[in-house]
Amino acid sequence: MNQASFEDGLRAELSRLAKAGLLRRLVTTSVGSGDSVVMDGKSVVDLSSNDYLGLSRHPLLKRAAMEAIDKYGVGARASRLMSGNFHLYDQLEEAIASLKGTEASLVFGSGYLCNLSVISGLVGPSHCIVMDKLCHASIVDGALLSRARIIRFPHNDLEYLEGILKRKRQDYKGVLIVAESLYSMDGDFAPVNELVALGRKYNALVMVDEAHALGVFGKRGEGLIAQDSQEKPDLIIGTFGKALGSYGAFCATSKVIKDFLINKARGLIYSTALPPGTLAANIEAVNLVAKLTDARQKVLEIADDFRDFVQGELCLATRGKSQIVPLILKEVSEVVALEAFLKEHHILAKAIRPPTVPKDSPRIRFSFCAHHGRDTLHLIKKVLREFFKKGQNS
Numbered sequence: 001m002n003q004a005s006f007e008d009g010l011r012a013e014l015s016r017l018a019k020a021g022l023l024r025r026l027v028t029t030s031v032g033s034g035d036s037v038v039m040d041g042k043s044v045v046d047l048s049s050n051d052y053l054g055l056s057r058h059p060l061l062k063r064a065a066m067e068a069i070d071k072y073g074v075g076a077r078a079s080r081l082m083s084g085n086f087h088l089y090d091q092l093e094e095a096i097a098s099l100k101g102t103e104a105s106l107v108f109g110s111g112y113l114c115n116l117s118v119i120s121g122l123v124g125p126s127h128c129i130v131m132d133k134l135c136h137a138s139i140v141d142g143a144l145l146s147r148a149r150i151i152r153f154p155h156n157d158l159e160y161l162e163g164i165l166k167r168k169r170q171d172y173k174g175v176l177i178v179a180e181s182l183y184s185m186d187g188d189f190a191p192v193n194e195l196v197a198l199g200r201k202y203n204a205l206v207m208v209d210e211a212h213a214l215g216v217f218g219k220r221g222e223g224l225i226a227q228d229s230q231e232k233p234d235l236i237i238g239t240f241g242k243a244l245g246s247y248g249a250f251c252a253t254s255k256v257i258k259d260f261l262i263n264k265a266r267g268l269i270y271s272t273a274l275p276p277g278t279l280a281a282n283i284e285a286v287n288l289v290a291k292l293t294d295a296r297q298k299v300l301e302i303a304d305d306f307r308d309f310v311q312g313e314l315c316l317a318t319r320g321k322s323q324i325v326p327l328i329l330k331e332v333s334e335v336v337a338l339e340a341f342l343k344e345h346h347i348l349a350k351a352i353r354p355p356t357v358p359k360d361s362p363r364i365r366f367s368f369c370a371h372h373g374r375d376t377l378h379l380i381k382k383v384l385r386e387f388f389k390k391g392q393n394s
Ligand SMILES: Cc1ncc(COP(=O)(O)O)c(C=O)c1O
Pocket: 110, 111, 112, 113, 115, 136, 138, 180, 184, 209, 211, 212, 239, 240, 241, 248, 249
């Protein structure tokens, strides 16, 4: 096949995606003031970011990053197993293990890389991975890469999960159960304690991704899995790219699993270590997050208020009880039209379409952050009232 005919095939697929309203494109963004960003030359209030505590621009994190750049330079120059393992890693991994109340932790380049590497490093073809149907793409991709048998259970359906464990546990050398403590597109929670109990009962490892809960939940921002909880999952994943404001991720776990992953996790072995500035910002964020009780309360209050509005006044479907509020509609064309209407009115909230979410529940995902004020909430409500009133009249 020559290049021209290969590209013809790519164009045909792109045009199919465009016709179905599923085409993705990159839009250049620059930082605006307050809770806004500038996109396509237009200032919009940003309800699409995961900067839940506003730490991405926090002066203490910026200063820590700049000081580390000054001292070490902008890059790590090598992988962690070569000469990229600056002592900042030890500091960060100790701080995380203490925040999560685990024996150890291991830092990776990003949440995507962490899930990919941890799952594929830990289990193989003689194992079975049993995961919630709504698990993030990075978990699915890690499972595929591992070549283990994959079984997905209906969202949060513990009875179904137990049925699988009862029937299948004996067929495999080991079983890994995977879930997220807070689901990123639905804003709802996993029954973590029950998952851990099932893991113990059927001698299966349990891994829980706290990507969206970290920073926002927990007395000290440790997430939904309490620092002092006796029965924790065997592996807890968290990322620095969301509430902690920067970049990178971790797996909080036992010392033995950490040592094993250092030997088997390909995303750690074969990838350049994180830049020193990023590590320093992450250390600052982990230390700071414990103190941000007011910000945690504020973000959850504003999200609660909005969720009540969606259900009560708009009579539309939503889910969960977190800072992530999905507004669920029936048709992809409706969510695409609503995203455009919001943007026209200076609000950035993204349409989430299949395959990221099921075909019958495309949605607009509103993610609230501590820097969003009541004025922002009033604006969103006003614009949504207008959109749905217009729909009724047309
Ligand atoms: C549950 C979950 N895990 C992992 C990731 C990936 O994290 P990162 O953005 O740090 O790659 C995401 C990102 O959206 C996520 O939602």
